[in-house]
Amino acid sequence: MKGSLVRGATTDDARLLHTVKPLRRTIFNRVFAAIYAPAILTLIYYHAKTLIFSATLVSFSATLALLFSDLVLAFMWVTTLTFRICPVYRKQFPENVEKILKRSDFPALDVFVCTADPYKEPPIGVVNTALAVMAYDYPAEKISVYISDDGGSALTLFAFMEAAKFATHWLPFCKKNNILERSPESYFGSNHPCTSESEKIKMMYESMKVKVEHVLERGTVGDQYITSDQEREAFNQWSSNFTRQDHPAVIQVLLDASKDKDVDGYLMPNLIYMSREKNKSSPHHFKAGALNALIRVSGSMTNAPIVLALDCDFRSNDPRTPLRVLCYLCDPATPPNLAFVQFPQLFQGINTSDIYNAEYKRLFQINMLGFDGVSGPNYVGTGCFFRRRSFFGCPTSLISPEIPELAPDYVVDKPIQSQSVLSLAHRVAGCNYENQTNWGSKIGLRYGSLVEDYYTGFRLHCEGWKSVFCNPERPAFFGDVPTSLIDALNQQKRWAVGLLEVAFSKYSPATYGVRRMGPLMGLGYAQAAFWPIWSIPITTYAFLPQLALLNKVYIFPKVSEPWFFLYAFLFLGAYGQDYLDFILAGGSVQRWWSDQRFWIARGLTSYFFGSMEFFLGCLGISASGFTVTSKAVDAEQSKRYDQGIFEFGVHSPMFVSLTSAAIINLIAFSQGLVEVFRGNNLEGLFVQMFISGFAVVNSLPVYEAIALRNDSGKMPIKTTITATLLAGAVYAASSFIFISVTWVHAVTILLYLPIYRSIPSLDVLLMQ
Numbered sequence: 193m194k195g196s197l198v199r200g201a202t203t204d205d206a207r208l209l210h211t212v213k214p215l216r217r218t219i220f221n222r223v224f225a226a227i228y229a230p231a232i233l234t235l236i237y238y239h240a241k242t243l244i245f246s247a248t249l250v251s252f253s254a255t256l257a258l259l260f261s262d263l264v265l266a267f268m269w270v271t272t273l274t275f276r277i278c279p280v281y282r283k284q285f286p287e288n289v290e291k292i293l294k295r296s297d298f299p300a301l302d303v304f305v306c307t308a309d310p311y312k313e314p315p316i317g318v319v320n321t322a323l324a325v326m327a328y329d330y331p332a333e334k335i336s337v338y339i340s341d342d343g344g345s346a347l348t349l350f351a352f353m354e355a356a357k358f359a360t361h362w363l364p365f366c367k368k369n370n371i372l373e374r375s376p377e378s379y380f381g382s383n384h385p386c387t388s389e390s391e392k393i394k395m396m397y398e399s400m401k402v403k404v405e406h407v408l409e410r411g412t413v414g415d416q417y418i419t420s421d422q423e424r425e426a427f428n429q430w431s432s433n434f435t436r437q438d439h440p441a442v443i444q445v446l447l448d449a450s451k452d453k454d455v456d457g458y459l460m461p462n463l464i465y466m467s468r469e470k471n472k473s474s475p476h477h478f479k480a481g482a483l484n485a486l487i488r489v490s491g492s493m494t495n496a497p498i499v500l501a502l503d504c505d506f507r508s509n510d511p512r513t514p515l516r517v518l519c520y521l522c523d524p525a526t527p528p529n530l531a532f533v534q535f536p537q538l539f540q541g542i543n544t545s546d547i548y549n550a551e552y553k554r555l556f557q558i559n560m561l562g563f564d565g566v567s568g569p570n571y572v573g574t575g576c577f578f579r580r581r582s583f584f585g586c587p588t589s590l591i592s593p594e595i596p597e598l599a600p601d602y603v604v605d606k607p608i609q610s611q612s613v614l615s616l617a618h619r620v621a622g623c624n625y626e627n628q629t630n631w632g633s634k635i636g637l638r639y640g641s642l643v644e645d646y647y648t649g650f651r652l653h654c655e656g657w658k659s660v661f662c663n664p665e666r667p668a669f670f671g672d673v674p675t676s677l678i679d680a681l682n683q684q685k686r687w688a689v690g691l692l693e694v695a696f697s698k699y700s701p702a703t704y705g706v707r708r709m710g711p712l713m714g715l716g717y718a719q720a721a722f723w724p725i726w727s728i729p730i731t732t733y734a735f736l737p738q739l740a741l742l743n744k745v746y747i748f749p750k751v752s753e754p755w756f757f758l759y760a761f762l763f764l765g766a767y768g769q770d771y772l773d774f775i776l777a778g779g780s781v782q783r784w785w786s787d788q789r790f791w792i793a794r795g796l797t798s799y800f801f802g803s804m805e806f807f808l809g810c811l812g813i814s815a816s817g818f819t820v821t822s823k824a825v826d827a828e829q830s831k832r833y834d835q836g837i838f839e840f841g842v843h844s845p846m847f848v849s850l851t852s853a854a855i856i857n858l859i860a861f862s863q864g865l866v867e868v869f870r871g872n873n874l875e876g877l878f879v880q881m882f883i884s885g886f887a888v889v890n891s892l893p894v895y896e897a898i899a900l901r902n903d904s905g906k907m908p909i910k911t912t913i914t915a916t917l918l919a920g921a922v923y924a925a926s927s928f929i930f931i932s933v934t935w936v937h938a939v940t941i942l943l944y945l946p947i948y949r950s951i952p953s954l955d956v957l958l959m960q
């Protein structure tokens with residue numbers, strides 16, 4: 193957006209809507225990249241040379257593994273350039289919006305809230321998310337909130353019926369008192385003024401919550417809770433053969449903006465519950481399918497030009513957020529190819545050191561600024577305001593949907609509860625509606641990846657759309673994080689599978705992406721797509737140097753060699769810059785430490801198992817689905833989480849690989865210490881000692897979970913035993929390889945000594 197750049201830089205116009213400026217660290221980043229790049233090339237040269245002059249098979253294989261790992265790291269480093277070359281930050285001036293646009297002219301806004309399972313995503317939480325957006329500081333009758341319930345649960349519908357009643361009190365209360373936290377849970381959980389009015393509302397909220405939770409506990413909506421024939425009729429749709437995978441579409445208008453009023457007599461927003469039709473023989477495409485159904489159902493009912501996509505746990509923290517979006521979408525200087533305005537994913541309830549790296553600062557904050565300096569941030573699934581038009585083909589040529597009523601410029605001129613509107617809504621929520629249409633391929637959210645957000649944003653950028661990153665000082669939204677290790681790893685495994693689905697498709701960012709968007713955007717997207725291959729260098733560095741150390745084989749340069757300094761520079765440079773990025777983005781040292789630790793842990797678990805799952809999927813052996821992350825909290829577990837204690841508790845193959853790595857590193861490090869005390873080859877084993885020592889420090893929570901804990905989150909004994917056996921097997925296999933190769937080598941030496949001596953060897957392998 194060149195126009196705004198000029199305006200932002202040169203005027204302090206009272207009608208200014210937004211500015212954009214480059215980040216100061218850009219110059220440093222560029223200079224550092226210019227120094228770091230040759231160092232990487234030198235390392236590759238070093239490996240190549242070592243490889244060619246390898247005197248032994250062990251040396252050859254070890255060098256090959258290191259070369260391959262370092263090539264992967266080098267590729268990933270290149271992709272980070274996108275985020276470092278021209279990062280920008282933006283500011284908006286929402287207070288100026290009304291100077292250029294009357295409130296009555298504000299565009300309508302359709303909000304989508306997705307939920308999929310009342311037990312993993314407690315309905316009261318979903319209700320809080322919806323209430324906060326219904327209470328936006330925006331003309332109420334222009335807002336329509338659509339709840340998509342992929343769990344097909346009467347319990348969720350019940351919660352929203354209650355929410356609709358409560359909202360008629362809550363909305364006027366928020367507006368009169370100018371409240372900032374408009375989700376009741378956050379408001380009553382914060383330090384709020386206690387007036388008789390607020391106490392009254394609090395009681396209402398609590399009583400609603402008790403009802404909703406009680407119904408959830410019972411698993412059914414009891415008769416005593418049904419207050420009208422209309423409600424009874426709605427619940428009657430849950431007939432005896434209604435299951436979550438097989439049921440007709442349910443669409444229920446709970447509040448109608450054309451006639452429902454709050455207790456002060458002002459109009460309410462629309463509130464619509466929708467559960468799309470499902471049956472076992474038609475694919476439903478998980479969240480992407482849900483969002484496409486939402487685009488169509490909302491299209492048939494209100495068809496607002498702006499669409500906000502939210503996950504059920506993503507609560508608004510600032511009622512003026514839509515005004516910030518209007519700063520872009522209603523600025524006459526904004527080019528028509530702006531598709532979406534993305535807010536960062538920020539979270540509440542993360543523990544001090546963020547043990548599971550749930551904050552994802554790099555993905556959700558740092559990288560976004562880098563993308564924003566090129567074509568804009570990627571879509572991250574929630575907290576994103578779209579222009580509805582962007583779902584229908586590239587900016588210059590509209591792809592018309594199969595029926596004119598769904599076209600982005602169609603004006604709905606009938607009441608949302610009219611027979612014709614409701615029957616169209618049911619039709620477009622049908623599970624076979626998309627057959628032989630462009631939905632999922634050219635229109636709406638794109639199918640084919642479990643990370644539908646990443647994939648759709650990528651495809652939109654490829655089509656020539658742009659986006660903007662909006663990161664106001666007061667966070668616009670807060671989400672929930674997984675609070676158990678297995679949930680965090682499973683979430684990352686799902687992402688890994690989804691990312692590989694894109695990386696190895698014909699739309700791979702590295703090829704198609706680079707061609708369509710140029711190298712910067714293409715490579716930036718490629719970084720995420722190829723995340724799972726991080727498990728190659730991480731696994732290699734977690735096992736190879738240690739196994740070699742245990743077998744008294746030294747595979748890195750000695751401290752006295754100049755090559756050692758290259759290694760030191762590369763390691764310290766990468767870690768140092770990473771640290772700097774993190775701290776400059778407001779991170780703490782503790783969280784940075786967790787961030788790097790969890791990156792390693794993911795490499796050994798989620799990325800590794802995700803890759804396996806993906807490749808088995810390609811062979812048709814397994815199929816991956818969208819396992820929803822639990823947002824429900826277990827009191828004891830959440831107490832441990834708050835104290836920063838890792839939650840194992842259940843047996844999982846992912847814990848086995850993690851624990852095996854921890855064990856091997858501990859043993860290798862101890863063995864190294866013994867060597868050091870004996871005074872053997874200090875210089876030669878330094879790098880390997882350093883790597884295993886570093887891993888040992890990172891693995892402290894694992895040792896603690898194995899040996900020092902007694903709570904239900906400790907390492908299950910089955911996992912410890914399996915991991916120990918695995919570590920033993922790996923060690924035995926490595927010794928066998930190292931020794932047999934040494935034998936072969938020894939024999940070779942004897943036979944070919946004269947020839948052998950004439951080959952110059954740079955390596956220290958087996959030469960002690």
Ligand SMILES: O=c1ccn([C@@H]2O[C@H](COP(=O)(O)OP(=O)(O)O[C@H]3O[C@H](CO)[C@@H](O)[C@H](O)[C@H]3O)[C@@H](O)[C@H]2O)c(=O)[nH]1
Nearest residue numbers: 306307308342478479482503504572573574643818820821
């Ligand atoms: O079949 C499904 C599965 C999930 N969801 C919804 O999708 C959202 C995200 O699910 P969650 O389990 O919270 O996944 P996360 O990994 O935490 O979500 C991140 O990653 C997802 C892609 O994997 C994106 O869709 C999300 O927006 C992004 O926050 C939730 O609101 C779910 O209700 C559905 O509507 N239908």
Ligand SMILES: [Mn+2]
Nearest residue numbers: 503505672821
């Ligand atoms: Mn989530």
